Structures are given as structure tokens and as C-alpha cells.
Amino acid sequence: MADLTVYYDASCPLCRREVALYRGRSKAAFVDVSDPANLPPDLSAEAAMARFHVRRDGALLSGAAAFAALWRATRGLGHLGRLAALPVVTPALERSYRGFLLVRPWLQRRMRRREAAACR
Numbered sequence: 001m002a003d004l005t006v007y008y009d010a011s012c013p014l015c016r017r018e019v020a021l022y023r024g025r026s027k028a029a030f031v032d033v034s035d036p037a038n039l040p041p042d043l044s045a046e047a048a049m050a051r052f053h054v055r056r057d058g059a060l061l062s063g064a065a066a067f068a069a070l071w072r073a074t075r076g077l078g079h080l081g082r083l084a085a086l087p088v089v090t091p092a093l094e095r096s097y098r099g100f101l102l103v104r105p106w107l108q109r110r111m112r113r114r115e116a117a118a119c120r
Contacts, residue, residue: 013111064093
């Protein structure tokens with residue numbers, strides 16, 4: 001069984017690309033939350049689609065804390081995960097992540113258009 005469960009939106013081209021970077025480099029289990037049947041009882045569909053979540057040691061983490069946990073469990077990124085988990089660093093990363101969430105819909109639309117153009 002994996003030490004970490006990553007909940008990600010497989011309908012999002014950004015999320016798919018990022019998860020592809022982690023697969024094979026970590027022992028995490030990856031769960032597609034774009035299918036509501038895959039959601040654990042303590043994670044709503046709305047919350048799962050709005051932010052990045054992981055489960056580590058039974059605790060559900062989101063945002064910067066979730067990324068820090070994933071990076072710590074990913075070969076080659078452990079140093080980044082340890083840095084991101086520092087009490088003075090995590091709040092700054094969380095603010096940055098919240099800023100990213102504001103532009104995420106625009107980036108998703110742009111990537112979907114690119115993917116559609118590549119299929120023509």
C-alpha cells in the first residue's frame with residue numbers, strides 16, 4: 001500500500017501533466033477525483049476540484065502542505081519537500097498557490113485549446 005494518496009483532477013490538462021512527472025518517481029497512489037465515485041467520504045467533489053489534496057498517515061492535506069508532502073515522497077524532490085514544509089516557508093507557498101488558483105482556469109482553457117489543435 002502507498003504511503004501517500006494523491007487526489008487529482010484527471011480532466012485538467014495541467015493536472016495530468018504534473019501527475020505524469022510524479023508517477024514512477026514516488027510510491028504514491030494517484031486517484032482521479034473528476035469521477036465522484038473515487039472520492040473518499042471526507043473530501044467533497046467541490047473541494048477536490050478546487051484545490052490539490054493528498055492523504056498522508058490518515059490526514060487529508062491540501063494546497064502547499066499537500067505539495068510539500070508529495071515532494072517529500074518523490075525521488076529527487078525530497079529536499080524541496082523538506083524546505084516547503086518549514087513553518088516559515090509553507091505560508092508563503094500557500095499564498096503563491098492561492099494566486100495560481102486564480103489563473104488556473106485561464107491556463108486550463110489555453111491548454112485544452114492546444115490539445116484540441118494538436119488532434120486536428
